[in-house]
Amino acid sequence: MRLFATGLLLVMAVAFVVLRRVAGTHPAWGYAVAFTEAAMVGGLADWFAVTALFRRPLGLPIPHTAIIPVNKNRIADSMATFLRDNFLTPQVVARRVTGFNFAGAAGGFLNDPGRGGQSRLRAGAANLLADVLESLDPERLGDQVRGGLARQLERVEVAPLLGQMLAAMIADRRHLPLVDGAIRWAGEALEANEEMVRTMIRERANGLLRLTGLDSRIANSVLDGLYKLLAEMIVQPDHPLKRKVEEMLESLADRLVNDPETRARVESAKGELIANPAVGTWWQSVWERLRRKLIAAARDPDTALGGQLTTMLGELGGALRDDPRLQSQINRFARRTLVGVTARYGDEIVRLVSETVKRWDARTVSDRIEGAVGRDLQFIRINGTLVGGLFGVCIHAVDQLL
Numbered sequence: 001m002r003l004f005a006t007g008l009l010l011v012m013a014v015a016f017v018v019l020r021r022v023a024g025t026h027p028a029w030g031y032a033v034a035f036t037e038a039a040m041v042g043g044l045a046d047w048f049a050v051t052a053l054f055r056r057p058l059g060l061p062i063p064h065t066a067i068i069p070v071n072k073n074r075i076a077d078s079m080a081t082f083l084r085d086n087f088l089t090p091q092v093v094a095r096r097v098t099g100f101n102f103a104g105a106a107g108g109f110l111n112d113p114g115r116g117g118q119s120r121l122r123a124g125a126a127n128l129l130a131d132v133l134e135s136l137d138p139e140r141l142g143d144q145v146r147g148g149l150a151r152q153l154e155r156v157e158v159a160p161l162l163g164q165m166l167a168a169m170i171a172d173r174r175h176l177p178l179v180d181g182a183i184r185w186a187g188e189a190l191e192a193n194e195e196m197v198r199t200m201i202r203e204r205a206n207g208l209l210r211l212t213g214l215d216s217r218i219a220n221s222v223l224d225g226l227y228k229l230l231a232e233m234i235v236q237p238d239h240p241l242k243r244k245v246e247e248m249l250e251s252l253a254d255r256l257v258n259d260p261e262t263r264a265r266v267e268s269a270k271g272e273l274i275a276n277p278a279v280g281t282w283w284q285s286v287w288e289r290l291r292r293k294l295i296a297a298a299r300d301p302d303t304a305l306g307g308q309l310t311t312m313l314g315e316l317g318g319a320l321r322d323d324p325r326l327q328s329q330i331n332r333f334a335r336r337t338l339v340g341v342t343a344r345y346g347d348e349i350v351r352l353v354s355e356t357v358k359r360w361d362a363r364t365v366s367d368r369i370e371g372a373v374g375r376d377l378q379f380i381r382i383n384g385t386l387v388g389g390l391f392g393v394c395i396h397a398v399d400q401l402l
Contacts, residue, residue: 001374001375001378001379002374004378004382005043005047005379005381005382005385006047006381008043008381008382008385009040009043009047009381009385012036012040012385012389013036013040015032015036016033016036016037016040019032019033019036020033027400030396030400031393031396034392034393034395034396035389035390035392035393036392037392038389038390038392038393038395039385039386039388039389040385040388041388041392042384042385042387042391042392043381043384043385043388046380046381046383046384047381049380050377050378050380050381051065052064052065052066052067053067053068053370053377054066054067054068054069054366054369055069055366066362068362068365068366068369069362069365069366070362072357072360072362072365073358075357075365076353076355076356076357076358079354079357080350080351080353080354080357081350083349083350083353084350088342088349090342090343090346093338093342094335097334097335097338097339098335100331101327101331102330102331102334103320103326103327103330103331103334104320104327106317106320107316107318107319107322108317108321130295150274153270153274154271154274157263157267158266158267158270159256159257159262159263159266159267160256162256162266163252163253163254163255163257163258164253166252166253166256167250167253167254167257170246170249170250170253175246179242179245179246180234183233183234183242186230187227187230187231190226190227190230194223197219197222198219229241
């Protein structure tokens with residue numbers, strides 16, 4: 001557009017020179033010369049005006065030229081003030097966002113698989129989680145997680161909770177599989193250590209029993225009696241020893257809830273367990289395995305983590321789209337948040353704009369503004385050339401009439 005405007009000005013200048021040389025006596029020649037002369041003057045005037053905005057015409061130090069570079073800082077402050085007064089006031093923001101359904105728009109986006117919103121959000125959230133887990137110091141993060149869990153455990157008195165859980169299990173008869181499992185474990189442990197039991201019995205038998213071989217018979221009888229006892233406890237639900245175990249468990253549940261001494265011992269054991277370095281080492285290894293599995297799951301789009309994220313996002317989108325009460329709450333929160341951010345940080349935002357423009361050099365400011373509006377400014381030059389020529393014709397006509 002600059003070349004076109006400059007070319008039009010040159011055409012008017014050449015036409016003026018040619019017409020002055022070949023002009024005849026016919027009245028039309030006068031109008032043609034007047035048009036080219038006035039068009040050339042109008043084009044030159046507008047060229048000067050447009051050029052003076054961004055630089056000094058022909059490099060001459062003419063006053064009030066290169067207006068934008070010279071007044072760069074004042075323009076930056078004016079832009080910032082305009083932005084603050086017309087866009088970043090709480091009243092303006094509140095008026096513009098009133099009636100906008102943030103929750104409905106978000107819900108429609110999340111619930112529309114055709115837009116790919118879920119997949120993009122899922123991939124972004126998963127990659128963000130993986131990047132965070134990889135960038136943070138795993139040992140330090142593990143210590144922080146362990147410290148947080150330890151602080152929460154220290155605040156909770158675990159003895160009453162354990163007592164209530166145990167009492168509930170006994171009331172629902174859910175402790176029976178555990179008791180049976182303990183009995184079976186005792187039988188397996190006895191079978192695995194039969195020889196050790198026999199050796200202990202022989203060592204405690206006197207010499208006469210060993211000489212007569214009764215020590216082996218006694219050992220066999222003891223083992224057979226223990227096996228029989230364990231078998232009877234498994235097959236007989238109302239076995240006296242099993243009932244005794246249940247009474248012990250009921251007593252333990254009661255003491256955990258109501259006995260201050262028992263509760264104090266449990267709390268003491270809990271504190272020692274939390275402070276034990278071995279527990280810290282164990283937790284660090286658990287956390288490292290968990291962290292690596294989370295990273296692998298987040299990086300793999302086909303894992304259950306990706307599917308769960310997709311399901312969660314879809315359900316969230318459906319709720320946001322279809323629940324008017326939820327929409328109202330979220331929209332009200334969004335409006336208050338935007339207005340609050342504007343009231344609190346509006347001045348900082350406009351200050352950022354002002355300081356950014358001030359840091360630009362004069363050439364950068366001129367180039368960016370000219371790049372944004374330069375095409376229209378060249379139309380001003382073209383219009384000035386043509387309109388100037390028309391006014392020249394009008395002036396010549398009036399001169400001829402007078």
